[in-house]
Amino acid sequence: MSEYTLDCLGEICPVPLIKTQKKLAALNKNDILIVSIDHSCAMKNIPEWARKEGHNVEIEEINDGEWEIYIEK
Amino acid sequence: MNQSLSSLAAARRNHKTKHNQLPWGIVVLAAIIGIAFFLFANVPQAAIMWAFGIIIGFTLQRSRFCFTASMRDPVLTGSTSLTKAVLLAIGVASIGFAYIQHSAAVSGLPIPGNISPVGPNTAIGAAMFGIGMVIAGGCASGTLMRVGEGFLIQIITLIFFIIGSLWGAHDFGWWTANIIPKTKIFLPTLIGWIPALVIQFGFLIGLYVLANKYGKRSDKI
Numbered sequence: 001m002s003e004y005t006l007d008c009l010g011e012i013c014p015v016p017l018i019k020t021q022k023k024l025a026a027l028n029k030n031d032i033l034i035v036s037i038d039h040s041c042a043m044k045n046i047p048e049w050a051r052k053e054g055h056n057v058e059i060e061e062i063n064d065g066e067w068e069i070y071i072e073k
Numbered sequence: 074m075n076q077s078l079s080s081l082a083a084a085r086r087n088h089k090t091k092h093n094q095l096p097w098g099i100v101v102l103a104a105i106i107g108i109a110f111f112l113f114a115n116v117p118q119a120a121i122m123w124a125f126g127i128i129i130g131f132t133l134q135r136s137r138f139c140f141t142a143s144m145r146d147p148v149l150t151g152s153t154s155l156t157k158a159v160l161l162a163i164g165v166a167s168i169g170f171a172y173i174q175h176s177a178a179v180s181g182l183p184i185p186g187n188i189s190p191v192g193p194n195t196a197i198g199a200a201m202f203g204i205g206m207v208i209a210g211g212c213a214s215g216t217l218m219r220v221g222e223g224f225l226i227q228i229i230t231l232i233f234f235i236i237g238s239l240w241g242a243h244d245f246g247w248w249t250a251n252i253i254p255k256t257k258i259f260l261p262t263l264i265g266w267i268p269a270l271v272i273q274f275g276f277l278i279g280l281y282v283l284a285n286k287y288g289k290r291s292d293k294i
Contacts, residue, residue, distance in 0.1 A: 012210030
């Protein structure tokens with residue numbers, strides 16, 4: 001189990017989601033992906049997609065208008 | 074397994090350097106109320122528009138409501154939650170508009186609302202707007218909401234949105250003369266109020282059922 005980060009700061013929807021989908025596909029089971037976002041709608045569609053895929057997801061507001069999404073594959 | 078994720082989130086939470094935004098919130102709220110009173114004293118109608126604008130903007134921001142995502146996410150992620158939300162919103166608006174327009178029609182007043190001709194212009198415009206909003210990351214309301222929220226990159230979208238609107242307004246005479254049909258279609262006057270409402274809500278309910286089925290189908294859990 002290892003941790004990976006994905007920087008999506010400044011990316012407009014749906015780019016963060018597509019990047020997350022691609023990155024997560026390359027990871028192994030139980031790996032954790034940390035996605036940094038500052039576009040509020042990515043905060044909705046990334047967790048929704050990941051939960052649909054059956055992954056565990058947590059969201060944390062790390063700074064004003066900056067969030068991190070934790071996805072466990 | 075979920076435990077490790079929440080402890081990771083908790084560990085990273087401690088690093089954050091968030092500012093207390095409460096004072097700013099109070100200042101902005103006071104300004105909103107102050108402007109509302111100022112407008113009400115001068116142009117009462119503008120105060121009502123101001124209040125509705127603030128309420129809609131607040132709802133849009135807090136709910137992460139997004140017309141773009143409602144059309145895009147079914148294709149991209151298989152999620153139809155926003156599609157259903159938009160259909161519900163159109164349904165609620167339809168009830169309100171039906172009441173307002175019916176009361177106007179009954180008392181012989183001109184029917185309020187943007188009743189415009191349907192034709193190839195609708196399809197051309199819809200396709201252009203659809204492609205544009207997915208690339209730009211937001212429709213009109215979504216872009217305004219995100220600029221207000223502080224996502225500054227979408228100011229570029231806003232600038233070109235204004236340029237596009239002005240360009241469209243400038244050439245609107247040409248579109249009216251060459252593309253847009255002359256006759257306006259208002260279903261209730263054409264086929265009666267009850268059939269028009271049955272068609273409207275039949276479509277909305279049908280689309281909702283389809284969206285619901287599609288959303289469940291792509292569920293992998």
